[in-house]
Amino acid sequence: MSAAGEQEHAPKAGERVVVAMSGGVDSSLAAAMAVEHGCEAIGVTMQLAGSSSRCCSLADADDARRVADDLGVRFFVANYADQFRKEVIETFADDYLAGRTPIPCVACNKRFKFDHLLERAKVFGAERVATGHYARIDRDPQTGRLRLLRARDRHKDQSYFLFQLDQDQLERAWFPLGDMTKDQVRERARGLGLVTAEKPESQEICFVPDGRYADVVEQVRPEARERGGDLVDVEGRVLGQHPGVHHFTIGQRHGLGIATGRKLYVSHIDPETRRVTVGDASGLETPEARVDRVHWVAGLPPAGPVRAVVQVRHRHAGALARLDVLPGRSVRVVFEENVRAVAPGQAAVFFDADDPDVVLGGGWIARSPSPGSGAAR
Amino acid sequence: MRIYLDHNATTPLREEVVDAMVAVLRNEFGNPSSTHAEGATARRRVEDARAEVAALLGVTPDEVFFTGGATESNNAVLHGVLTADHDPHADAPPRVVISEVEHPSVLEPCQILEDAGRARVSRIAVDTDGRIDRDALRGALALPDTALVSLVWANNETGVVLPMAEIASDAAAAGVPLHVDATQGVGKIPIDLREVQADFLSCSAHKLGGPKGTGALVVRAGRSLPPLLAGGPQERRRRGGTENVAGIVGLGVACRLAREELEERGRRYSALRDRLWSGMQKRIPDLRRNGAPESVLPNTLNVEICGAPGEVILQALDLEGVAASAGAACHSGAISPSHVLTAMGRTPEQARSALRLSVGHGVDEAQVDHAVSLLAELAERARKMEAS
Numbered sequence: 001m002s003a004a005g006e007q008e009h010a011p012k013a014g015e016r017v018v019v020a021m022s023g024g025v026d027s028s029l030a031a032a033m034a035v036e037h038g039c040e041a042i043g044v045t046m047q048l049a050g051s052s053s054r055c056c057s058l059a060d061a062d063d064a065r066r067v068a069d070d071l072g073v074r075f076f077v078a079n080y081a082d083q084f085r086k087e088v089i090e091t092f093a094d095d096y097l098a099g100r101t102p103i104p105c106v107a108c109n110k111r112f113k114f115d116h117l118l119e120r121a122k123v124f125g126a127e128r129v130a131t132g133h134y135a136r137i138d139r140d141p142q143t144g145r146l147r148l149l150r151a152r153d154r155h156k157d158q159s160y161f162l163f164q165l166d167q168d169q170l171e172r173a174w175f176p177l178g179d180m181t182k183d184q185v186r187e188r189a190r191g192l193g194l195v196t197a198e199k200p201e202s203q204e205i206c207f208v209p210d211g212r213y214a215d216v217v218e219q220v221r222p223e224a225r226e227r228g229g230d231l232v233d234v235e236g237r238v239l240g241q242h243p244g245v246h247h248f249t250i251g252q253r254h255g256l257g258i259a260t261g262r263k264l265y266v267s268h269i270d271p272e273t274r275r276v277t278v279g280d281a282s283g284l285e286t287p288e289a290r291v292d293r294v295h296w297v298a299g300l301p302p303a304g305p306v307r308a309v310v311q312v313r314h315r316h317a318g319a320l321a322r323l324d325v326l327p328g329r330s331v332r333v334v335f336e337e338n339v340r341a342v343a344p345g346q347a348a349v350f351f352d353a354d355d356p357d358v359v360l361g362g363g364w365i366a367r368s369p370s371p372g373s374g375a376a377r
Numbered sequence: 378m379r380i381y382l383d384h385n386a387t388t389p390l391r392e393e394v395v396d397a398m399v400a401v402l403r404n405e406f407g408n409p410s411s412t413h414a415e416g417a418t419a420r421r422r423v424e425d426a427r428a429e430v431a432a433l434l435g436v437t438p439d440e441v442f443f444t445g446g447a448t449e450s451n452n453a454v455l456h457g458v459l460t461a462d463h464d465p466h467a468d469a470p471p472r473v474v475i476s477e478v479e480h481p482s483v484l485e486p487c488q489i490l491e492d493a494g495r496a497r498v499s500r501i502a503v504d505t506d507g508r509i510d511r512d513a514l515r516g517a518l519a520l521p522d523t524a525l526v527s528l529v530w531a532n533n534e535t536g537v538v539l540p541m542a543e544i545a546s547d548a549a550a551a552g553v554p555l556h557v558d559a560t561q562g563v564g565k566i567p568i569d570l571r572e573v574q575a576d577f578l579s580c581s582a583h584k585l586g587g588p589k590g591t592g593a594l595v596v597r598a599g600r601s602l603p604p605l606l607a608g609g610p611q612e613r614r615r616r617g618g619t620e621n622v623a624g625i626v627g628l629g630v631a632c633r634l635a636r637e638e639l640e641e642r643g644r645r646y647s648a649l650r651d652r653l654w655s656g657m658q659k660r661i662p663d664l665r666r667n668g669a670p671e672s673v674l675p676n677t678l679n680v681e682i683c684g685a686p687g688e689v690i691l692q693a694l695d696l697e698g699v700a701a702s703a704g705a706a707c708h709s710g711a712i713s714p715s716h717v718l719t720a721m722g723r724t725p726e727q728a729r730s731a732l733r734l735s736v737g738h739g740v741d742e743a744q745v746d747h748a749v750s751l752l753a754e755l756a757e758r759a760r761k762m763e764a765s
Contacts, residue, residue: 042696074695074696076692076695078688078689078692079688079712079713119762119765120689120762122758122761122762123689123690123693123755123758123759123762124689124692124693124696125693125696125697
C-alpha cells in the first residue's frame with residue numbers, strides 16, 4: 001500500500017513498455033511518466049468504438065499521437081473495432097434485452113486494455129503495459145501475491161472496473177497515476193506542456209452518445225423495437241405499456257411513461273414476460289444478492305465466510321456484508337443493512353472489510369426472483 | 378539503421394534529383410512565364426524536364442502536362458472526359474469502365490460522378506490472382522454509352538500488371554478512350570505509349586525517386602480535356618498557376634534516371650524481391666502470395682501470413698527498424714481490410730493478414746535477410762497472439 005510498494009512494481013528503467021493512450025489527460029501523463037521513469041514507451045491507441053470506415057476521423061487518436069510525438073515516443077493505432085463490437089457492444093445490448101443493467105467498462109478493461117493489449121505488447125517485445133487508471137498494485141507481504149488497491153484519490157478510483165484482473169495481468173500492469181489526485185495529474189500535465197492537459201473528462205460509456213442507451217440496443221438488435229410490454233405494479237395490475245425492457249434499469253424513476261401522484265421506481269424487470277414492475281422506494285431495498293462468475297484477485301476464494309465492503313455499482317460508497325462462497329464461482333452477499341437498487345448485470349466488487357482499499361474480487365449481480373412468481377433463476 | 382521496404386508508398390529522392398532541385402531553388406528563381414533572362418532560364422528547365430518525361434513514356438513533349446501528382450491527373454481525366462461528354466439532354470449520363478482494384482484516386486471521383494448522376498460506372502471484377510476479367514471488360518467497352526475506360530496499369534497493393542497493350546487494342550477497337558493510371562509502374566517496368574495505345578496517362582514523381590507534389594498527365598494528340606485549373610497561360614492554358622519549377626525539374630531527372638536504369642532496376646529489384654520471398658518461404662510456414670507471380674512488378678511482394686494479423690506485425694517490424702505496409706491503411710494508421718484483396722476473393726480476415734513488401738533504391742541483400750529473420754520471429758509471435 002505504500003508508495004514504496006508501488007515503486008517496486010514499476011518497470012525497470014530502459015524496459016520497453018506499452019502505454020494505452022486514449023487521448024485523454026490521464027493516459028497522456030501515464031506516457032510522460034513512463035518516459036520520465038526511463039522506459040522505452042510505446043503509445044498505443046485502441047480503436048474500439050466506431051466502424052472501421054470512421055477511423056480516419058478519430059480526434060482522440062490524433063490527440064494521443066500528438067502527445068506521443070511531443071514526448072518523442074513511438075505511437076500506433078490498434079484496430080479492435082470488430083472485436084469490440086462483438087465482445088462488448090453486442091453483449092451490452094443482449095444484457096439490456098435480458099433485463100440486466102450492463103457495465104461494459106469492466107469487460108472492456110479486462111479484455112481490451114489487458115488481455116488484448118498485453119498480447120500485442122508481447123509481439124512488440126514488451127512485458128509491461130502502463131495505463132492511466134486510478135488504481136494501485138502492491139504485493140501482500142504475507143502471501144506474496146499481488147493486490148489490487150483503490151487509488152489514493154478515492155473520487156477518481158477505478159478499481160471497481162478492474163476487479164477481473166488476474167495475478168499475471170497485475171504482474172504486467174503499471175498504474176503510474178495510482179498515488180495522484182486528478183488535480184495533481186492536471187498540474188503535472190500542464191507543467192509538462194501536454195496538449196491534453198485541459199481536456200475535459202469523458203464520463204459516459206464511450207460508445208453510447210448522450211446517454212441514449214436504448215438507441216444503441218436497437219441499433220445492434222433491431223428486433224428490440226418490437227418488444228414492448230406491460231408496466232405493472234407490485235400486485236401485478238397493469239398501469240400502462242412500455243416500448244421494451246431495454247429502456248429500463250432497476251431504481252429508474254424517470255421515463256416510465258405513466259403519471260401518478262406517487263414517486264415510482266422500477267423494482268423488477270422480467271424479460272420473458274416483458275413485464276416491468278414499478279413500486280415505491282421500499283421495493284428497491286434488498287437484504288442480499290447472488291453474485292455469479294466471481295473472480296478472486298488472489299487467484300483463489302477465501303477459505304470461509306468473509307466480511308467485506310461490497311460496491312454494487314460504480315458510484316456506490318459500498319456496504320458492509322458477509323460473503324458466503326457458494327459452489328460454482330458464485331457468492332451470496334448478505335448485507336448488514338438493506339441496500340437500494342441492486343441491479344442485475346452490474347458488477348459487485350468486494351473490498352476487504354479490514355483494509356477497504358484492497359480489492360478481494362467481484363462478479364456479476366444475478367437476477368432475483370420475480371415478485372409473486374417465486375421462481376428463482 | 379532503418380530498413381525501408383515500402384517503396385510503393387514512396388521512395389527516397391535520388392541524389393541527382395536533390396542536387397538538380399537544390400540548384401534551381403538556390404539559383405534560378407525565375408518565373409517561366411516571364412520573358413526576361415531569369416524567366417527564360419526557368420522555362421528552359423521546365424521544357425527540358427518535359428522532354429525527359431516524354432522520352433521515358435514514349436510520347437512527344439507537347440503531350441505532357443505537369444500536375445500536382447497522379448491524384449490530380451486521375452481526377453482531371455475522369456472529371457474532364459465525363460463532364461465534356463455529358464449531354465444534359467441525353468437520357469443517361471456517359472459510362473466509365475474501371476476495375477474493382479483501382480486506387481482511391483480513381484474509385485472516389487467515379488463514385489462522386491455516379492452519385493451526382495453524371496456518370497455510370499462499370500466496375501470490372503478481377504480473379505483470385507488479381508487478373509482482370511477480359512471478357513467482362515470487352516463487354517463493357519462494347520456498351521454504346523461507354524465514354525472512357527480507366528485502369529490501373531500496375532496495382533499499388535499487389536503489384537499486378539495488366540496486359541495493357543492488349544487492353545488498349547480492345548479499347549481502340551471499341552472506339553473508347555483509354556486512361557492508364559501508371560503511377561506505380563513508371564520507373565519500374567517499361568511504360569511506353571508507342572507500344573500501348575493509351576489516350577491518357579497519369580503518374581507521380583515521388584514513386585520513382587522524384588519529389589512529392591509533382592506529377593504528370595499525358596494527353597495524346599487528338600484528345601482534349603477542359604483546363605484543369607483556369608487562370609493563366611501555363612501548360613498551354615491547361616493548368617493555370619505558376620509552375621512548380623523545382624518539382625518539375627526533379628521529376629525530369631527522375632525520369633532520365635529511370636530511362637537509363639530501367640532494365641537494371643528490373644533485374645536488381647526482382648532478385649531482391651525473390652530473395653525476400655524464398656527466405657520467407659523457408660522460414661515461415663503457411664504463406665500465401667497475393668497476385669499472379671508471373672505478372673507483378675519486379676519490386677513488389679504482397680503476402681498473406683495466414684492467421685497472423687498484419688497490423689501488429691507491421692507495427693512490431695517498425696519498432697525493430699523495418700518499414701513496410703499493408704497496402705491500404707487509413708490516416709490513423711489502423712488497418713482495415715484492403716478492397717483490392719477482398720476484390721480478389723479474400724475474406725476480410727485473410728486481407729487483414731496481408732503485408733506489402735516493396736523494395737527499391739538503397740535496399741540490399743543483407744537488409745532483405747535481416748527483414749526475413751524479423752518477419753519469421755514476429756509471424757510466430759503474432760500467430761501465438763491470435764491463437765490466445
